[in-house]
Amino acid sequence: MPTVLVTGGAGYIGSHTLRALTRAGYEAVVYDAFLKGHPAAVADYRVVVGELSDRERLERVFAEFPIQAVLHFAAFIEAGESVQDPGKYYRNNVCGTLSLLEAMVRAGVRQCVFSSSAAVYGDPEEVPIPETAPTRPTNPYGRTKLMVGQILDDFHQAYGLRSISLRYFNAAGASPDDDLGEDHHPETHLIPILLEVALGQRDHVDILGNDYPTPDGTCIRDYIHVCDLADAHVLALQALERGAEREVYNLGNGQGFSVLQVVETARAVTGHPVPAQVAPRRPGDPLWLVAAAEKARRELGWTPRFPDLRQIIASAWEWRRRHPRGFPSEPA
Secondary structure (H helix, E strand, O other), X not given: OOEEEEEOOOOHHHHHHHHHHHHOXXXXXXXXXXOOOOHHHHOOOEEEEOOOOOHHHHHHHHHHOOEEEEEEOOOOOOHHHHHHOHHHHXXXXXXXXXXXXXXXXXXXXXXXXXXXXXXXXXXXXXXXXXXXXXXXXXXHXXXXXXXXHHHHHHHHHHHOOEEEEEEEOEEEOOOOXXXXXOOOOOOOOHHHHHHHHHXXXXXXXXXXXXXXXXXXXXXXXXXXXXXXXXXXXXXXXXXXXXXXXXXXXXXXXXXXEEHHHHHHHHHHHHOOOOOEEEEOOOOOXXXXXXXXXXXXXXXXXXXXXXXXXXXXXXHHHHHHHHOXXXXXXXXX
């Protein structure tokens, strides 16, 4: 079986992708510093604890295991925090990735699937957003993802490192088959915050700005089920195995929902009133992000299995009801 190194595999999308890799017949080795990830999410996998900046540990991993490809999820992901502490994001997301890529080159590993983001587009000129749209990120988080994409271009030219960047839109939901869901501390993502309100763990949800030039004044986002993202990673890996060189794909459903629409859907799914109040805009938030994802469908054969917003929120709600405090804190 091919062996894949999954950096950040204990995180939300990484852990779901591990299950998809296993179902597809791959062996996986997790590399995670557990700054954000959960040991319980990777209890059934071989795990190496380490940071991307640890060059010696990375080299030992490539020497010890027959790694043939890397799925790279390890990154800080909060746009608002990146505005407040950009150095943290450049050190980890850019410098850490450079350390990883250099270790791959030294080990002769030439295949990488990179966890990118729709944040590279900033405020788009057209919606839905194609992969060819201008990349003008509005926050340091988005700039780190764009920079890594540029580094991957250069490593392809210089070293023949073949890679696929997957630009996610808003990941949400939970696996209906596995004991996995979304659990961040602190939580800053809209859907899990809504569910915390429904469980009585918060008094209300803040709507970050209601004066945007959109139909109801709130930001619009494209929500994609985490299991559909996981499937796309396996398909991207298989494309690299067939000889793909350097590609970029959007991953989204192609439908936009406003913050208020998401709030109303959460109220319907949970049966809870979910009180909401308006708060100031969050710095660096684009107003409208919706994917044009036809390229992934056409070239990777990717078809989202859970495209309905109500279905996405219902899966997250089922997991959160069964795990009101998220993952257990004890080590795996």
